[in-house]
Amino acid sequence: MTDTVRTTCPYCGVGCGLLVTPGGERTVTVAGDPDHPANRGRLCVKGAALPETMGLEGRLLHPVVDGRRASWEDALDRVADGFRAAIRAHGPDAVAFYVSGQLLTEDYYVVNKLAKGFIGTANIDTNSRLCMSSSVAGHSRAFGSDTVPGCYEDLELADLIVLVGSNTAWCHPVLFQRIEAARAARPAMRLVVIDPRRTATAQEADLHLPLRPGSDVALFNGLLAFLAGRGVVDRDFVGRHTHGFAAAVAAAARAAAPADACDLDPALVTRFYEWFASTPRTITVYSQGVNQSSSGTDKVNAIINCHLATGRIGWPGAGPLSLPGQPNAMGGREVGGLAGTLAAHMDFTDDNVDRLRRFWGSPSVAARPGLKAVDLFQAVRNGRIKALWIMATNPAVSLCDSGLVREALGTCPLVVVSDAMEATDSTAFGHVLLPALTWAEKDGTVTNSERVISRQRRVLPAPGEARADWWIVSQVAARLGFGAAFPYRSAADIFREHCRLSGFENDGGRDFDLRGLTGVDYDGLVPVQWPVSAPGQETRRLFGNGGFFHPDGRARFVALRARPPRAAVSADWPLLLNTGRIRDQWHTMTRTGLSPRLSAHSPEPCITVHPADAAAFGLSDGAMARIESPLGGIVMTVVLDDAQRVGEVFAPMHWNDRFASAATVDRLIACHTDPVSGQPELKAAPVRISALPVAWRGLLLSRSTPGTPDPGVVWSRSAGRGHVVTRLCGERPAADWLEWLRALCGPDGDWLHYEDRRQGIFRAARLLDGRPDVVFFVSPRGDAWALDWLGDLGRAGDLPPEGRAALLAGGVVRNNARGPVVCACHHVGRTAILDAVARQGASSLDDIGRLLGAGTGCGSCRPELRRLMAGARAAPVTAVPGTHD
Ligand code: SF4
Numbered sequence: 001m002t003d004t005v006r007t008t009c010p011y012c013g014v015g016c017g018l019l020v021t022p023g024g025e026r027t028v029t030v031a032g033d034p035d036h037p038a039n040r041g042r043l044c045v046k047g048a049a050l051p052e053t054m055g056l057e058g059r060l061l062h063p064v065v066d067g068r069r070a071s072w073e074d075a076l077d078r079v080a081d082g083f084r085a086a087i088r089a090h091g092p093d094a095v096a097f098y099v100s101g102q103l104l105t106e107d108y109y110v111v112n113k114l115a116k117g118f119i120g121t122a123n124i125d126t127n128s129r130l131c132m133s134s135s136v137a138g139h140s141r142a143f144g145s146d147t148v149p150g151c152y153e154d155l156e157l158a159d160l161i162v163l164v165g166s167n168t169a170w171c172h173p174v175l176f177q178r179i180e181a182a183r184a185a186r187p188a189m190r191l192v193v194i195d196p197r198r199t200a201t202a203q204e205a206d207l208h209l210p211l212r213p214g215s216d217v218a219l220f221n222g223l224l225a226f227l228a229g230r231g232v233v234d235r236d237f238v239g240r241h242t243h244g245f246a247a248a249v250a251a252a253a254r255a256a257a258p259a260d261a262c263d264l265d266p267a268l269v270t271r272f273y274e275w276f277a278s279t280p281r282t283i284t285v286y287s288q289g290v291n292q293s294s295s296g297t298d299k300v301n302a303i304i305n306c307h308l309a310t311g312r313i314g315w316p317g318a319g320p321l322s323l324p325g326q327p328n329a330m331g332g333r334e335v336g337g338l339a340g341t342l343a344a345h346m347d348f349t350d351d352n353v354d355r356l357r358r359f360w361g362s363p364s365v366a367a368r369p370g371l372k373a374v375d376l377f378q379a380v381r382n383g384r385i386k387a388l389w390i391m392a393t394n395p396a397v398s399l400c401d402s403g404l405v406r407e408a409l410g411t412c413p414l415v416v417v418s419d420a421m422e423a424t425d426s427t428a429f430g431h432v433l434l435p436a437l438t439w440a441e442k443d444g445t446v447t448n449s450e451r452v453i454s455r456q457r458r459v460l461p462a463p464g465e466a467r468a469d470w471w472i473v474s475q476v477a478a479r480l481g482f483g484a485a486f487p488y489r490s491a492a493d494i495f496r497e498h499c500r501l502s503g504f505e506n507d508g509g510r511d512f513d514l515r516g517l518t519g520v521d522y523d524g525l526v527p528v529q530w531p532v533s534a535p536g537q538e539t540r541r542l543f544g545n546g547g548f549f550h551p552d553g554r555a556r557f558v559a560l561r562a563r564p565p566r567a568a569v570s571a572d573w574p575l576l577l578n579t580g581r582i583r584d585q586w587h588t589m590t591r592t593g594l595s596p597r598l599s600a601h602s603p604e605p606c607i608t609v610h611p612a613d614a615a616a617f618g619l620s621d622g623a624m625a626r627i628e629s630p631l632g633g634i635v636m637t638v639v640l641d642d643a644q645r646v647g648e649v650f651a652p653m654h655w656n657d658r659f660a661s662a663a664t665v666d667r668l669i670a671c672h673t674d675p676v677s678g679q680p681e682l683k684a685a686p687v688r689i690s691a692l693p694v695a696w697r698g699l700l701l702s703r704s705t706p707g708t709p710d711p712g713v714v715w716s717r718s719a720g721r722g723h724v725v726t727r728l729c730g731e732r733p734a735a736d737w738l739e740w741l742r743a744l745c746g747p748d749g750d751w752l753h754y755e756d757r758r759q760g761i762f763r764a765a766r767l768l769d770g771r772p773d774v775v776f777f778v779s780p781r782g783d784a785w786a787l788d789w790l791g792d793l794g795r796a797g798d799l800p801p802e803g804r805a806a807l808l809a810g811g812v813v814r815n816n817a818r819g820p821v822v823c824a825c826h827h828v829g830r831t832a833i834l835d836a837v838a839r840q841g842a843s844s845l846d847d848i849g850r851l852l853g854a855g856t857g858c859g860s861c862r863p864e865l866r867r868l869m870a871g872a873r874a875a876p877v878t879a880v881p882g883t884h885d
Contacts, residue, residue, distance in 0.1 A: 006033055008446050008454040009047045010102065010439035011586050013324040014038055014174045015448025016047055017527065020440065020459045026054045028440065028459060037527055038152060038448055044173035045584055045598065045824045045860045052595035054440065054460070060422040061464025064433040072465065076472075078432050079389070080479030082414040086386035087119065092366075094386045096123035096376050099337060100393035101131065101326030104444030104456055106494040107469035108328070109335040110486065111391065112343060114473055116336065117360045118482045122348075122370030123385065125339040127393040128329040129373040129679060130400075134291040135322035136333060136341075137677035138300025141558055142308070144550030145511040146333055146345060149543045150283065150319035151450040151529070156182040157317030160279035162192045162272075164216060164303065165289015167199040170583040172287070172323050172449075173860045176201065180862070190279070192272055194219065195289060196578065197650060198643035200863035207272060210645055212263040213576060213684045217295055218562035219269070220302035222258030224249060226273040227309055234311030241546035241554055248305050248557035255562060276306070281317035288325060288580065292683045294566040297676040301558035308555055314544030323449050325581075330447035334512055335498065339370035340678075344502045345512035359504050360485060372678030373399065374671045381408035389416040391469060392436065394588040396425035397656040397664055400671040400680040403632055418472055421590045425656050425664070435466040438591075442468060444491040445525070451539075453517075454527045470494055492522035503533075511542070511549055565684035566672035569647065573629065573686035575613065576648045579665050580683070583860060584824055585654040593659055599718040600821035604727050605655040605663035607636040609689070610644040617689050622782075624692040624714060624729055627651065629668035629685055635692055635714050636663055649689065653682070660716035661709070696760060697782030698728040702774045706744045729782070737762040737778060745774050754808040763808050775807060822864050825857025830868060837872040845869075 009016045017036020021029045030050045034041035063075035070078075086094045097115050099108065108126075115124040139146045155161060155178055169176040183189045193205035194216070202208040211219060227233060228249045238245045259266035276282055284307065290299045304313075304320050312318035324330060336343040346352035348369050356365045371379055377395065379385045381404060388409075399405045402425075409415055409429035417430035420438035427433055440459040447453050474486040488494050496518055503515030516532035517525075529538045548555040569576055584598040592598045607627055609619060619625055621640040626633055627649070636651060644650060655663035672681040692714070700706060701723045709715050713730045734740035738753050741764055753764035759780075766774040777783070820830050836842040836851045848865055849856040855865050 005457045005459045006455070007440070007457045007459065008327070009043075009050070010327050010456070010591075011046045012172055013326060013329055013449040014172050015327060015446060015452060015454055016043060016174050017454060018043075018047065018050075022459050026056065026460055026463075027051065028054055036454070037452060038450070039174045042174045042177050043858050044177075045858045046173075046586060046592060048825065048858050049592070049595045049597045050439070052597060053591045055594065056463055057594065058421050058423060059463060059466070060419055060427070060433055060435040061466060062435055063465065064430070066431060072467070072475075075432055075434060076475045076479060079416050079434075080476050082387050082416075083119070083389075083476070084480060086414070090386055092119050092121040092364075093123055093370070094384065095119060095121060095388070096371065096380070096385045097125075097389045097391070098373065098376065098393065098395060099124065099126045099332070099391045101126060101128040101324070101329040101332050102392040103328060103332065103469055104442055104446060104491070105328060105331035105335060105453075105498065106444040106491040107391075107473070108332050108337050109343065109494055109498050110470040110473045110477075110488070112336050113360065114477045114482070114486070116342065116366045117356060117362050118364060118477065118485060119480070120364035120366050122339050122366040122368065123376060123379075124337070124370060125373045125376050126332050126337040127373070127395070127398060128324065128326060128332050129338065130292070130398060130682065131288065131326055132291050132322060132324035132329050133338060133372075133679045134293065134296025134674055134677040135286070135300050135324070136338065137297040137674070138304060139322075140347070141297065141301055141676070142304045142555050143543065143548050144555075145548075146341075147511045147542055147549065148322060148330075148449065148451055149314045149541060150321045151540050152178065153540070154283045154317050154319060154321065155179050155285070158189065158281045158283040159317065160190045160192065160275055160282040162194065162276070162282065162284040163201060163205075164194045164284060164286040165291075166285055166287035166323060167195065167197075167201045167580065168285070168287070168323070169201040169204065169863045170199070170860070171325065171581050173858070175323070177859050180204070180859075190275055192275065196645050196648060200583070200867070203643075203867050204863050207268065207275070209262070209264055209268055209272060212261075213578065213648065214293055214295065214565040215262040215562065216290060216299040217302045217560050218255055218258050218261035220299070220306055221252035221255045221560055221562060222269065223273055223276060223306050224302070224309060225252040225255070227277055227306060228253075230277055232277040233309050237311030237546075238309060241548065242308050242557060243552075243554050244557035244559065245309065247559040251559035251561060252305075261562060280310075280312065281315075282312055283317060283319055283321055285321045285323060287323040289683060291322075291679055292681065293679070294672045294674050294681040295563045296674045296679050298558070298560050298563070302560050305557050305560070308557060314541040316541070319541070321449070327448075328446040330449060330451065331445065331453075334447060339372050339376070344498075344504075345510055355505055359501055362485065372673070374673050374678060374680055377405050377408045380412050383411070385412065387414040387416070388412050389418070390426055390430075391418045392420075394424045394426045394590070394656070396429065397588045398653065398666060400666055400669040400682060401631055402664055402666040404671075418469055420466065423658065424588065424590060425658065434472055435464060436472065437462055437466050437468050441466065444470075445495060447530075450529065452527050452529045453525075455525050495522055508533075509549070565681055567670060567681075567684065567686050569686045573688055574647070575687050575689060577627070577629070577665075577668060577685040577687040578648060578650045578683045579653045579669070579685075580650065582652045582654065585652065587654065588656050589654050589659055594719055596719045596721045597824045597827070599720070599725075600827065601824050602652070603718040603725065604716045605636045605652060605660050606639045607689070608639045608641045608644050608650040610646045610648070611640045611642055612646045613649070613689075614638065614640050618691050619689065624694050625689050626692045627668065627687050627689050629670070629687045631670060632667040634662050634665060634667060649687070655716065659718070661714050663716060693731055694729045695731055696729060696733045696778050696780055698776060698778040699782070700726040700728060700744075700774070700776045702726070702745055709744060733760065733778070738764060741774070741776050749773060752804060752808060765804070765807050772807070822868065823852075823854035823857065823861045825861075826853035828852045828854035833865065833868050834872050837869055842869070843873075
């Protein structure tokens with residue numbers, strides 16, 4: 001236990017504490033930290049699977065310049081020379097930085113200081129622009145600062161939880177576990193979910209409002225008018241601590257009937273309004289469904305308006321609470337990672353710019369906001385940006401109109417990418433690649449969604465020549481002539497400067513204040529919630545008694561008019577595409593895509609379609625479909641689900657060119673942005689869908705990653721246990737399957753194969769030193785191949801003769817009793833769960849846990865288990881006979 005390190009999960013904004021114990025050879029064990037306030041020992045499946053992502057496969061381990069290995073000296077010189085030349089020739093705004101909520105606060109601070117403080121450009125933006133910038137803008141409009149008023153404990157103290165645009169059960173799973181536990185302890189608590197889809201979260205709700213996408217402002221305007229009409233207004237709070245109430249209510253009252261505007265049953269809307277009105281302890285939690293919209297900032301303010309009107313803010317169990325997606329989106333906000341903000345939560349006023357000039361000792365602090373992400377890449381495309389440095393993010397996949405991003409990167413004279421991974425869709429465009437540390441190698445701090453700062457600590461040594469991002473930036477700063485201002489020897493040095501700046505000339509007029517941490521023991525820092533104006537003075541909640549950060553100390557109501565999404569469906573583009581996360585993947589899969597456990601739940605890119613739309617467009621469950629927008633097309637497998645509204649489809653944001661031939665969904669999405677926050681509308685893109693004719697389907701398991709199939713083949717890749725799984729299909733079978741396969745996997749080894757050309761069946765295996773190294777199956781429609789059985793072949797020793805026969809006979813491999821994995825912790829599939837209900841009489845989660853273990857690990861699958869069980873009870877199934885599973 002002495003080697004165990006307390007650190008923080010690198011995935012979502014919940015910011016769970018972890019106990020990580022190194023085991024040698026880059027292995028670790030991971031457990032939830034029982035002392036961390038965010039999770040109290042809990043973990044979700046992503047955190048629990050971190051040990052599967054520790055390998056060095058695919059890591060960038062040394063600098064690369066123009067495609068060739070380089071020394072650090074040469075690489076850093078090339079970056080500095082390129083940036084210096086661009087600045088000299090075209091001015092500081094000719095360079096830009098695109099950074100990430102994956103960076104630690106210290107890394108973020110240093111790069112922001114270099115860009116805004118010394119180069120003198122505010123052309124630094126972050127992928128958090130795509131995630132929560134509408135919340136930042138909404139907070140600033142209402143509160144005068146980007147302040148999160150409440151904390152996670154409010155979820156347990158509330159009597160009514162309203163989740164808006166948040167699939168919390170999948171995207172912030174440990175918070176959902178906390179909600180579930182609180183509801184179990186106090187069944188009178190109510191949960192309302194407002195989301196166009198009946199997500200895993202919505203199915204757990206007491207009330208689900210499947211509203212029309214983008215209509216949230218109408219719904220909350222209606223609520224504000226309802227509260228005012230019923231007299232459910234805290235007149236004292238409104239009178240003493242706010243401005244603009246009457247105008248906001250008047251604007252809300254002028255709006256159309258909310259049920260019509262939101263396409264909702266009026267009775268459901270009234271029930272929600274009555275519950276809200278009658279429940280003083282109400283917390284409204286919102287996430288990407290609110291933020292990723294062309295009216296995202298208005299949605300945030302529509303929610304905050306209702307909390308200000310009722311004075312339900314900053315009290316136990318009451319308030320608005322935004323949930324950012326990334327582990328350190330909040331830390332980035334604190335250091336001014338967004339183009340429109342300065343360090344320490346300051347904005348671009350003359351006083352703040354002057355304050356920074358004096359604190360940093362730099363005459364060249366940027367004096368006006370820079371380009372937000374979408375505008376920044378357009379400026380790269382237009383040639384205004386001559387040198388771009390991307391850190392810890394993958395905009396060629398994750399930004400809207402990612403085709404344009406790729407064009408921009410392809411034309412930029414100097415693209416620098418700092419990344420832990422060698423081959424991402426974005427590193428492909430890098431003239432200079434700089435190897436960065438990743439989770440378990442880095443040292444620094446992160447801030448979670450409730451303002452708790454936690455340490456991420458180093459567990460493993462730096463591999464190869466990888467370095468900390470703050471070190472890399474400081475080295476370039478020195479080469480640009482700013483070395484004296486970047487003298488850092490450790491992350492602790494940077495943290496202390498960050499704390500000092502937060503308190504510099506801060507008389508309480510700025511919310512972000514870490515003065516109390518300036519002299520703290522950095523190595524021993526325990527999770528602490530800001531503001532911390534003096535040692536030991538944490539702040540759970542703000543604004544319960546006013547004290548907002550507008551100059552007059554009052555909050556602002558915002559008068560709002562609902563606006564639909566910028567692009568509407570039409571005869572040519574009849575479906576609205578929503579994008580988002582799936583349960584077990586993270587961002588562009590560079591880390592989670594390595595984990596067999598995380599790849600088991602949704603191993604291939606799928607588009608979810610309502611059965612009525614499927615009938616209208618000639619699609620069936622499991623068929624391949626082409627999805628197109630005016631910007632391009634992708635191919636995914638169809639999943640039918642009536643949890644989807646008719647006329648709307650959903651696709652995951654994760655897949656990219658490393659994991660699939662054509663499934664980068666952001667290629668379809670135009671860059672319509674919110675006029676205040678600049679956040680792109682990633683959840684409402686008009687598309688069309690059509691069946692993709694497929695003559696054959698194949699499954700390839702290989703110990704190493706095979707080559708890329710020819711362009712006519714649709715493929716996707718996922719991690720298996722000791723092997724890579726590639727799913728393939730195409731319109732025309734290969735003329736010679738064995739030749740085709742040998743071209744893909746290499747000709748070596750002892751090849752076995754069986755072919756029935758008439759039936760379109762081909763099976764082959766390659767033995768290397770007597771052990772199965774590749775297995776490949778083709779049939780016209782694909783079979784339910786027993787993936788685990790096949791995968792275990794790869795881990796077996798010599799294959800006995802009967803194994804060879806079984807491999808090629810096909811019978812053995814067609815009976816996959818498990819079905820899609822539901823419980824990733826215990827590897828329990830859908831079929832086994834249905835079987836337990838049908839044959840063994842399982843009627844509760846406890847029964848399923850006792851019989852199969854499912855749902856007893858991290859708990860992320862529990863909503864899905866309930867749904868499956870409810871479905872099975874409603875429509876009893878005939879269980880599939882068990883075989884090898
Ligand atoms: Fe990590 Fe899961 Fe906790 Fe998010 S909820 S921080 S992904 S363990």
